[in-house]
Amino acid sequence: MSATTATPWPPGDLTAIGRAEELRLASLRPDGTLRPYVTIWVVRAGDDLFVRSARGAGNGWFAGAVRSGAGRIRAGGLERDVAFTRPSDDVHAAIDAAYHAKYDRYGEAVVGSVVGAQAGAVTLRLLPRSEGEGLA
Numbered sequence: 001m002s003a004t005t006a007t008p009w010p011p012g013d014l015t016a017i018g019r020a021e022e023l024r025l026a027s028l029r030p031d032g033t034l035r036p037y038v039t040i041w042v043v044r045a046g047d048d049l050f051v052r053s054a055r056g057a058g059n060g061w062f063a064g065a066v067r068s069g070a071g072r073i074r075a076g077g078l079e080r081d082v083a084f085t086r087p088s089d090d091v092h093a094a095i096d097a098a099y100h101a102k103y104d105r106y107g108e109a110v111v112g113s114v115v116g117a118q119a120g121a122v123t124l125r126l127l128p129r130s131e132g133e134g135l136a
Contacts, residue, residue, distance in 0.1 A: 008047060009128055016076030017126075018044030023051065027064035027071035027084070034072055035064050041114065042075060042126075043098035050087065050095050053122040054113040065124055073126065081129040092120045 009017075017023065023042035026034040038061040042051050053062035065071060065084040072081050087095070096115040103111050 009049065013076075013078055013080065013128070014044065014047060014049065016078055017042060017049055017073070017080075018076075020075035023073055023075040025051065025061060025065070025071060025073050027061065028068040029064075030068075035061075037074065041099070041103060042073075043095060043102055045091060045094040045098045048087070048091070049126040050091075050098075051124050051126065052095070052099070052114040052119050057122055059122075062122060062124070070129065083127040083129050084124045085127060087123055087125040089120065092123065095119075095123060 020042060022039050024037040024039050026037045029035055040051050040054075040061070042049055044050075053059040055062075057063065057066075069085070070081070070083050072079065096119065099111060099115050103114075
């Protein structure tokens, strides 16, 4: 994954994406094109946005995002270029709480796939990227 410095989300983007029920995510291929978009859940914890793979580290979208470190998201009426980074371990409890608060209505069997001790290994933090960082 690329080492991208943290750039804060503009407040309007953070709110719009964080409130979105779902997020569409495409990671960057080695040739600079985007892989197909997948629809996943997104949560906001503090001033950051996070996604988790419900099907583990081998899930295609997750593996592609880890390999490339960059991609594009669509959510809340916005489309933004992003970097994918691993969050620090100290935020996982807040991320779990955000998933519970936002998605518990779908039931424990569904939410249980993206919370708990195993979820830390399949969590990515989304960081905004500027136009000059690799995507057209």
